Amino acid sequence: MFDKRNLSSLSSGARQDANKLARGYYRTDDKTTLGILHAIAAKDPEKPLFLLDPCCGEGIVAHDIAEHLGNTRTYGAEIDGERFLKASEKMDRVVHGDALYLTANQSWAGLMFFNPPYGTTQTKSAGKEVNIRLEELFWIRHASRLVTGGLLIAVLPDYLFFRESRKLADQFANYLSDDTIVYRAETAQFKQIVIIGHRRDRQRFPTPNLDLRNLLLNHDADLPSLPQEPLSSPFLAPAGHAPDIFHASSLTTEAVSVAISNDNSFDKELERMFLSETISGTRFRSVAAIREGHIPALLASGGLDGIVQDEQGAYLVRGTVNTVIEVTDGEATENSTKTISTRKHETRIMAWDLSTFDLIDITDNPAARKETA
Ligand SMILES: C[S@@+](CC[C@H](N)C(=O)[O-])C[C@H]1O[C@@H](n2cnc3c(N)ncnc32)[C@H](O)[C@@H]1O
Known part of the structure; x- marks a missing residue:
């Protein structure tokens, strides 16, 4: 049985806590984690x-859930260097980088814990800048990682669906099974809800979960608290299987330091970094014919990684995109200060001349996109 005393304390000291909040780190609080643990169990222990x-x-x-379920392999991504280093000590495989650019398979996780950053970002659609919720971006990117019948635990702001994104309520109604329960998180501080349910087999059960949609869109909904004791019929998480591919688009100093400290893992990181998508068998599809003007973007995105040859010689090419987030204080109201986070995507292209192995070219083109949280 999982012991409550094993849960790590939320506080790291008043000053560090304040810093974490200022940088938008709203981790799941321990009371909510305990309630979630009371609600779940492994299907095939x-x-x-x-x-x-x-x-x-x-x-x-992730570590607390793994301790509770036993026999669990934990996979994660984290953009912040310090948090990545800490997570690497507790989880089996963590990549350091932007989870929106994670390279990983679909349909392998038996359980997905989804508590993304909260806020709004701007993106281009049909040539226009439009606002989109970060939660929606992360959901679009990761919903497919769970196997059909896999267990989703989502911790999200309570206003997200009825105030910000009705579209996301439709997506959850299409995704989740009829036994889904929406709880209120244990702490009122972050005004969160906890959604626990299984990924529905849409071929067998095509009708959306309309009760769930209506509940998510009801801002007066009277939601139950998380269970105080282990449920007699908990939500069961199936095993899933290991992903074939799970890596970031770039190698960072922190990732190298973790890889060096794990025997054998450094060689694997290097192999991942230098293997081209074409060599590893993944083919890119393009909606239009590729023109010469697309080459810089293909290089920067890593789409042309690997060995490139012409009459002048052979080159090893590597392109990366790094997301850098800067958080500053914005407008202050009576009770709170709104933080503004700016995401910058820094692209970098490196090429080595294979006859000398000299680094011959580095291109650095920061491109910024604005986001408010
Ligand atoms: C709400 S916290 C959740 C942490 C943890 N899952 C939990 O529930 O306690 C969100 C985390 O996402 C990280 N994050 C923000 N943007 C990210 C990105 N683009 N890629 C990966 N991680 C990101 C933040 O640094 C933060 O640690």
């Missing part, structure tokens, strides 16, 4: 269960 937390922070909640 003898098989290893594969858990994904695509925005894993310091890996605390």
Whole structure:
């Protein structure tokens, strides 16, 4: 049985806590984690269960769930360097980088813990700047990682569906089974809800869960608290299986330091970094014919990684995109200060001349996109 005393404490000291909040790190609080643990169990405890937390922070909640379920392999992604290093000590495989650019398979996780950053970002659609919720972006990117019948635990702001994104309420209604329950999180501080349910087999059960949609869109909904004791019929998480591919688009200093400290893993990181998508068998599809003008973008995105040859020689090419987030204080109201986060995508292209192995070219083109949280 999981012991409540094993849950790591939320506080790291008043000053550090304030810093974390200022940088938008709203990790799942321990009381909410305990309530979630009371609601879940492994379906096949003898098989290893594969858990994904695509925005894993310091890996605390993923680690607590794994301890509770037993026989669990934890996978995660985290953009912040310090949190990544901490998560790497607690989880089996963590990548350091932007989870929106994670390279990983679909349909492998038996359990997905989804607590992404909250806020609004701007993106281009049909040539126009439009606002989109971050939660929606992360959902679009990661919903497919769970196997059909896999267990989703989503911790989200309570106003997200009725105030910000009715579209996301439709997506959850299409995605989740009829036994889904929406709880209120244990702490009122972040005004969160906890959605627990299974990914529906849409071929067998095509009708959306309209009760769930209506509940998510009702801002007066009277939601139950998370269970105080283990449920007699908990939500069961199936095992899933290991992903074939799970890596970031770039190698960072922090990722190298973790890889060096794990025997054998450094060679694997290097292999991942230098293997081209074409060599590893993945083919890119383009909606229009590729023209010469597309080459810089293809290089920067890593789409042309690998060995490129022409009459002048052979080159090893590597392109990366790094997301850098800067958070500053914006407008202050009586009770709070709105933080503004700006995401910059820094592209970098490196090429080595294979006859000398000299680094011959580095291109650096920061391009910025604005986001408010
Ligand atoms: C709400 S916290 C959740 C942490 C953890 N899953 C939990 O529930 O305690 C969101 C985390 O996402 C991280 N994050 C923000 N943007 C990210 C991105 N683009 N890629 C990966 N992680 C990101 C933040 O640094 C933060 O640690």
